[in-house]
Amino acid sequence: MGSQGGFGQSKEFLDLIKSIGEARSKAEEDRIVLREIETLKARLSDPNTPKFKLKEYLIRLLYVEMLGHDASFGYIHAVKMTHDDNLLLKRTGYLTVTLFLNEDHDLIILIVNTIQKDLKSDNYLVVCAALNAVCRLINEETIPAVLPQVVELLGHQKEAVRKKAVMALHRFSQRSPGSVSHLLSNFRKRLCDNDPGVMGATLCPLFDLITLDVDKYKDLVVSFVNILKQVAERRLPKSYDYHQMPAPFIQIKLLKILAVLGSGDKKASEQMYTILGDIMRKGDSTSNIGNAILYECICCVSSLHPNAKLLEAAADAISKFLKSDSHNLKYLGIAALSRLIKISPDIAEQHQLAVIDCLEDPDDTLKRKTFELLYKMTKSSNVEVIVDRMIEYMISISDNHYKTEIASRCVELAEQFAPSNQWFIQTMNKVFEHAGDLVNAKVAHNLMRLIAEGFGEDDDTADSQLRSSAVESYLRIMGEPKLPSAFLQVICWVLGEYGTADGKYSASYITGKLCDVAEAHSADDTVKAYAVTALLKIYSFEIAAGRTVDILSECQSLIEELLASNSTDLQQRAYELQAILNVDAHAVEKIMPINSTCDDIEIDKNLAFLDGYVQQSLENGAEPYIPESERSGMLSISSFMTHEDHEPSTHTLRFEAYELPKPSLPPNAPPSSTELVPVTELSYVADIFQPTTSLPSASDSAASELKLRLDGVQKKWGRAHLLLPCPTHHFKQRHCEDSK
Amino acid sequence: MIRGVIIMNDQGKPRLIKFYEFQPVEKQHELVRSIYRILCSRAENVSNFVKVDSLFGPDVRLVYKTFATLYFVFVFDNSENELAMLDLMQVFVETLDKCFSNVCELDVVFNFSKVHTILDEIILGGQVLETSSSEVVKAVEEISKMERNANSILPASWQGR
Numbered sequence: 001m002g003s004q005g006g007f008g009q010s011k012e013f014l015d016l017i018k019s020i021g022e023a024r025s026k027a028e029e030d031r032i033v034l035r036e037i038e039t040l041k042a043r044l045s046d047p048n049t050p051k052f053k054l055k056e057y058l059i060r061l062l063y064v065e066m067l068g069h070d071a072s073f074g075y076i077h078a079v080k081m082t083h084d085d086n087l088l089l090k091r092t093g094y095l096t097v098t099l100f101l102n103e104d105h106d107l108i109i110l111i112v113n114t115i116q117k118d119l120k121s122d123n124y125l126v127v128c129a130a131l132n133a134v135c136r137l138i139n140e141e142t143i144p145a146v147l148p149q150v151v152e153l154l155g156h157q158k159e160a161v162r163k164k165a166v167m168a169l170h171r172f173s174q175r176s177p178g179s180v181s182h183l184l185s186n187f188r189k190r191l192c193d194n195d196p197g198v199m200g201a202t203l204c205p206l207f208d209l210i211t212l213d214v215d216k217y218k219d220l221v222v223s224f225v226n227i228l229k230q231v232a233e234r235r236l237p238k239s240y241d242y243h244q245m246p247a248p249f250i251q252i253k254l255l256k257i258l259a260v261l262g263s264g265d266k267k268a269s270e271q272m273y274t275i276l277g278d279i280m281r282k283g284d285s286t287s288n289i290g291n292a293i294l295y296e297c298i299c300c301v302s303s304l305h306p307n308a309k310l311l312e313a314a315a316d317a318i319s320k321f322l323k324s325d326s327h328n329l330k331y332l333g334i335a336a337l338s339r340l341i342k343i344s345p346d347i348a349e350q351h352q353l354a355v356i357d358c359l360e361d362p363d364d365t366l367k368r369k370t371f372e373l374l375y376k377m378t379k380s381s382n383v384e385v386i387v388d389r390m391i392e393y394m395i396s397i398s399d400n401h402y403k404t405e406i407a408s409r410c411v412e413l414a415e416q417f418a419p420s421n422q423w424f425i426q427t428m429n430k431v432f433e434h435a436g437d438l439v440n441a442k443v444a445h446n447l448m449r450l451i452a453e454g455f456g457e458d459d460d461t462a463d464s465q466l467r468s469s470a471v472e473s474y475l476r477i478m479g480e481p482k483l484p485s486a487f488l489q490v491i492c493w494v495l496g497e498y499g500t501a502d503g504k505y506s507a508s509y510i511t512g513k514l515c516d517v518a519e520a521h522s523a524d525d526t527v528k529a530y531a532v533t534a535l536l537k538i539y540s541f542e543i544a545a546g547r548t549v550d551i552l553s554e555c556q557s558l559i560e561e562l563l564a565s566n567s568t569d570l571q572q573r574a575y576e577l578q579a580i581l582n583v584d585a586h587a588v589e590k591i592m593p594i595n596s597t598c599d600d601i602e603i604d605k606n607l608a609f610l611d612g613y614v615q616q617s618l619e620n621g622a623e624p625y626i627p628e629s630e631r632s633g634m635l636s637i638s639s640f641m642t643h644e645d646h647e648p649s650t651h652t653l654r655f656e657a658y659e660l661p662k663p664s665l666p667p668n669a670p671p672s673s674t675e676l677v678p679v680t681e682l683s684y685v686a687d688i689f690q691p692t693t694s695l696p697s698a699s700d701s702a703a704s705e706l707k708l709r710l711d712g713v714q715k716k717w718g719r720a721h722l723l724l725p726c727p728t729h730h731f732k733q734r735h736c737e738d739s740k
Numbered sequence: 741m742i743r744g745v746i747i748m749n750d751q752g753k754p755r756l757i758k759f760y761e762f763q764p765v766e767k768q769h770e771l772v773r774s775i776y777r778i779l780c781s782r783a784e785n786v787s788n789f790v791k792v793d794s795l796f797g798p799d800v801r802l803v804y805k806t807f808a809t810l811y812f813v814f815v816f817d818n819s820e821n822e823l824a825m826l827d828l829m830q831v832f833v834e835t836l837d838k839c840f841s842n843v844c845e846l847d848v849v850f851n852f853s854k855v856h857t858i859l860d861e862i863i864l865g866g867q868v869l870e871t872s873s874s875e876v877v878k879a880v881e882e883i884s885k886m887e888r889n890a891n892s893i894l895p896a897s898w899q900g901r
Contacts, residue, residue, distance in 0.1 A: 017849055059853055066754050068769045088887040095856055102762035125886050135865035160879060164864060171865045197870065204867040207819065239872060242827070249871040252824050288830075292823035327787035332823060363786035401794035 013060055020067070033069050036060065044077045054081065055092045062096055075100050079107050082114050082133070087126060090118070094133045103139035103175075111137065112145050119149040124158045131164040138168075140176040147172065147179065154186055159195035166190055166198065170205035184209065191223065196236050196247065199227070203253040210260050221261050221268045228254045229275050232282070248289045251279070252296045259300040269305035276301060280313045285320060288328075295321075295332045302339040314340055315347050322354040327363050334358060334366065338373040348377050359389060367393065368402070375409050383417035387427055395434050407435040411443050415450070421466040425451075425473055429487075433477065436484025444486045448493050467498040471505070478517060488517060489530045496534025500541060501594075507542050508552055511535055515554045525567050532562055532570065536577040540592035543585050551581075741866035742820065743796060744771075745832075745859060746813040747848060752776035755810065755848045756855055760866035771795060779804055779811055789822050807833055809845045828871065832862055835873040839880060857883060 016036055023029040040057050043049050049057070058078055065071035078100055081093030101107060111133070118130035131153070134146055150172075153165035166187070172180045187209070190202040210217045230236070231247050231254070240247040258276075262269040280297050284290030298314040301307070318340065321333030334355065341348045348355075355377075358370040371393065374386045387410050394406040410431050418424035428447050431439065451470050454463030474491045477483070483491075492514060499510035518531040535555060542549050551559075562574035580588060618624060744759040754772050763771065774795055782790070791801045792815065799818040803825045804811055812833065814825050833843070835858050840847040848855055861876045863869060870876055 014850070063852060065765055066757055068765065070765070087890040089890075091857075091883070091887065092853065095853055099758070099856075102764075123886075125883055132860055132864065163869060167864045167867055167869060170867065197875070201867070201869060211819075239874065242831070242871060247871075248827070249824060249868060252821050256819070256821075288823055289827045292821050292827065295823060296821055327785070328789065328823065328826070331787045331789055335822075361786075362783055364782070365787050365789050365791060368791055399794065 010056055013056060013063075016060065017063075029067075030069075033064055033067055036064060037069060037071075040064070041073055044074050051081075051084065051086075051089060055089055058092060058096045062099055065100070071100070075105075075107055079110050082111055087123070087129075090126065091129050094129045098133055098136040101137060103137050108137055108139070108142065112142050115146055116149065119146060119153065124156070124161050127153065127156070127161050128164055131161070131168050134168045135164075135171045138172070138175075140179065143172050143176060143179045147183075151183060151186065154190060159193075159198050162190070162193065162195070162198045163201045166201045166205065170208070173205060174208070188220070191220075191227075196240055196250070200247070200250040200253065203250065203257065207253060207257050207260070210257055214260060214263075218261065218265070218268060221258075221271055224254055224257055224261070225271055225275055228258070228279075232275065232279050243287050243289050245284065245287065245289050245293065248293055251293055255293070255296040255300045259303040262300070262304040264305070266305040269307070272300075272304060273307050273310060276304075276310055277313065280310070280317065283317070285317075291321070291329060291332065295336055298336040299339055302336075302343055306343050311340070311344050311347075315344075315350070318347075319351065319354075322351055322358075327361070327366055330358060330361070331363075331366050331369055334369045334373050338369075338376050341373075341376060359393075371406065371409075375413065378413050378417060380417040380419060383413055384419060384423065387413050391427070391430050391434070394431075400438060403435055404438040407431050407439045408443065411439065411446075415446070421462070422469050425466070425470045429473055429477060432484060432487035432490065433480075436487040439486065441486065444490050447490055451494055452497065464502060467494070468502045468504065470494050471498050471502075475505070475513060478513060485521075485524050485527055488521060488524070488527045492517060492527065492530035492534045496530075496537040499534070500538060507538050507547075508550060511538055511555050512552055514538075515552065515558050518558055519554075525570060528562070529567075529570055529573055532558070532573045532577060535559075536573070536580060537592060539577070540580055540588045541594055543580075543583075544589040544592065544594065546585055549581065741817060742825075742863055742868070743800060743815040743817065743866065744813075745863065746772060746775065746811075746815070747855075748772060748776060748811050748813070749809050749845055750806070750811065752780075755845065756852070756859070758856070758859060760863075775802065775813060775815075776811075779813070788826055803829065805829055807843075810848065828862070828868060831871055831873050831876075832859065835862070835876045835880075838873060838877050854880070854884075 016032070019032050020029055023032060040061055044054065044057055044061075054077060058074065058081060061071045061074045061078075075097075078093055078096035081089050082097055084090050084093060097111060115130050115133055115138075118126050119134075121127050121130070131150070134150065138146060150165050150168050153161055154169070156162050156165065169180060169183065169186065173184070187202055187205050191199055191206065193199050193202070206217070206220075210220075228251065231251055234241075234246045236247050236250075240250070242248050245251075258272050262272050276297055280294065283294045283297070285294060294317050298317055301310045301314045304310075314336070318333050318336050321329045321336065324330060324333070337348065337351060337355070355370060355373060358366050359374075361367060361370075371390060374390070378386050390406055390410050390413075394403055394410065397403055397406075410427065414424055414427045414431075418427070432444075432447075451467055454460075454466060471494060474494055478488070478491050495510055495514060499505060500507050514531045514534050518528045521527045535558075539549050539551075559574050559577060562570045563578070565571050565574070580591065583591070614625075742760060744763075745756070746754065746758075747756040748754045752773065754769075757768055757772060759768065775792070778790055778792070788803050788805055789801055790804065793800055796815060800815060801817075801822065802813050802815045803822055804813045805826065806812075812829050814829055816825055836843040836848070836855065839854065839858060840851065858876060858880055861870055861879045870879075
């Protein structure tokens with residue numbers, strides 16, 4: 001085992017890892033780890049443990065936590081170790097602390113001081129260790145404590161320190177943009193750092209800042225283009241080459257920044273065309289990193305103001321990606337294509353075959369990416385093929401998260417591009433059948449609305465055709481087992497509204513089917529509710545049309561069952577159904593007009609139609625209506641001074657509940673030393689009566705209550721023990737005596 | 741930004757977990773387990789990328805690669821380039837290789853804190869800090885040297901092993 005420098009571990013640790021590795025079961029492993037935890041607990045808290053042993057114990061503790069066990073008992077030791085002057089121990093302390101704690105942990109406050117000190121250290125490695133910790137552990141509250149030092153370190157002579165200081169400042173601006181907003185010019189300054197590494201690091205915060213506010217950084221376009229040019233022309237030291245590419249990671253970051261800066265800006269874009277063209281021309285498509293740069297160029301080109309030459313080059317690169325045998329490159333090809341089609345839609349057609357090939361690929365990532373692309377490529381001419389493929393795929397996968405996504409995309413595409421009603425209904429049926437419980441409830445409502453409203457054109461025959469085909473398909477599907485609840489609801493609703501509309505099916509046939517659904521899903525109240533309401537509609541339409549209603553015996557028993565249902569909703573629906581059966585045709589027509597689901601209901605908020613009736617009643621000597629706010633008895637609700645005002649006149653009981661006590665701060669004054677009453681209780685009492693404290697208490701009639709109110713006042717101002725009401729007081733005294 | 745770096749073995753046992761946004765221990769394990777499940781289900785000779793938006797939120801993906809018995813996993817969002825991440829992983833592994841001369845799973849386990857030191861030189865706060873493995877090796881060696889010096893003032897019995 002190569003133990004390097006100070007990284008070697010003891011035999012004990014070796015044995016631990018070995019025994020965990022050899023553990024045959026999870027239980028055995030847990031036993032070993034728990035034993036280790038006991039050992040560590042004892043040793044860490046033993047004051048005689050030498051410091052240098054502590055270091056290893058902390059590393060072991062880290063290992064224990066990585067295996068999923070609680071190690072919080074040792075956090076404090078990690079914190080203590082950061083205080084050590086020995087670099088090895090200090091670094092171990094910082095490492096463990098950054099892995100154990102989050103930035104809001106209570107122990108952080110104990111480290112801030114050490115970090116402050118270490119940031120000023122002469123040893124740059126100590127400074128680096130502290131900066132690492134800063135990136136992880138400093139939160140919004142503690143930023144001001146270290147900010148001045150971090151800013152100072154931006155000018156440190158070691159480039160490693162400058163780099164990390166840039167990163168730390170970036171982290172601050174992510175955490176709390178306000179705290180460093182006045183320091184952002186430092187990033188611009190560091191862009192000109194003579195160490196390319198520091199410049200490269202500065203690109204990270206600049207990318208974020210530019211994404212947030214492009215306009216502020218437009219002046220940097222020239223600088224970025226120049227830097228990119230220098231990098232691409234190999235003017236950086238050889239040591240920045242990676243696989244013969246000059247500083248590829250810096251190039252990629254720059255390309256990302258240029259993409260943001262040039263988006264929708266013709267002038268800025270034009271400044272970038274030359275260098276982009278150069279890079280793509282010289283691009284090396286044999287190495288991984290070369291392709292990464294090429295891909296980034298395509299992304300950049302597709303976000304800039306379009307340029308024919310560059311688009312052509314991008315299209316060429318994409319076709320190379322798609323033709324490649326490597327799955328990674330195919331994936332990039334698809335990803336690049338879905339960006340490029342936004343500005344040049346025809347490019348998709350050239351690659352249609354290659355794209356379809358990717359759907360057959362065994363690689364799930366590639367498939368998903370391809371479906372994302374197809375979703376963007378969909379038009380009314382290809383919607384049928386694409387949605388069919390999507391549904392096929394949706395049925396085949398088991399990941400619910402993704403299934404939901406695909407289902408909602410199918411719905412969206414179908415709604416947008418459906419070539420025919422028939423197809424639309426069939427597609428929706430498939431989606432609902434296989435993912436009904438996953439799609440948003442809104443989709444079901446949209447479908448119902450769509451069937452009710454038709455496709456918006458004023459073409460009644462088309463609409464009724466749509467409905468007929470829907471009814472027909474539902475009658476076919478509804479017998480299948482295990483249909484999702486949402487789908488059954490749609491089915492019931494449509495059958496109720498339109499089941500008998502075209503005269504093809506008789507009322508008894510439809511009602512029979514509805515009863516079957518309700519019976520087959522007797523555990524699902526929502527479906528039953530939809531079914532019974534559908535029954536109600538069918539029967540009303542029958543009555544309105546003047547036909548005699550012939551209730552099937554199974555319907556009768558269903559209604560009877562629901563009349564006694566536990567669910568009040570179902571009961572109500574059943575009673576309504578029963579009531580409607582006994583009403584004459586004319587009335588039923590008013591209650592349940594045919595095909596009126598889309599009619600807007602106009603609400604007469606002033607209840608103007610009642611005016612005549614009211615007038616008549618008044619003439620007959622009725623009391624005029626008094627608005628609630630003006631009624632004398634009701635005053636008590638809106639105002640809290642009711643008692644004084646109304647107690648003499650109205651000797652009625654009050655039924656309104658008191659206002660709930662608001663959670664409030666404990667009384668202002670600190671409790672006196674003898675006070676043992678829990679503070680929360682005090683504030684509660686004080687709070688209930690608080691409103692009355694602002695009132696002058698003049699009336700004697702409420703004297704008994706006044707005492708209580710005064711209690712609130714007194715507590716509030718701190719001399720509680722002088723005027724306390726009895727119960728609390730006794731309680732207090734008892735406690736006092738106890739404590740004596 | 742990079743959301744996390746995970747090394748685990750082919751049994752799913754974590755060897756290094758580092759998230760750049762704090763995750764409680766239980767959550768870390770849940771994530772590692774879910775990632776392990778996803779990786780296991782992947783066929784050979786497919787792409788190295790997996791979309792993991794169901795675990796980490798929209799647009800988050802991971803790149804993974806197996807080296808001997810170890811899975812290396814980088815989790816990142818759409819401000820990073822997939823292929824470049826794959827190369828960054830290569831840098832990481834190359835560096836490990838240089839530091840441990842022919843790295844293997846046991847090296848990672850036994851020299852846990854050194855692996856962290858190396859990673860901290862490459863990625864800081866979720867951003868790529870250094871991409872040249874020789875630079876990283878240089879920095880790590882310097883730290884080792886300083887630590888050895890610090891170690892030499894310890895009582896002799898505690899020096900190394």
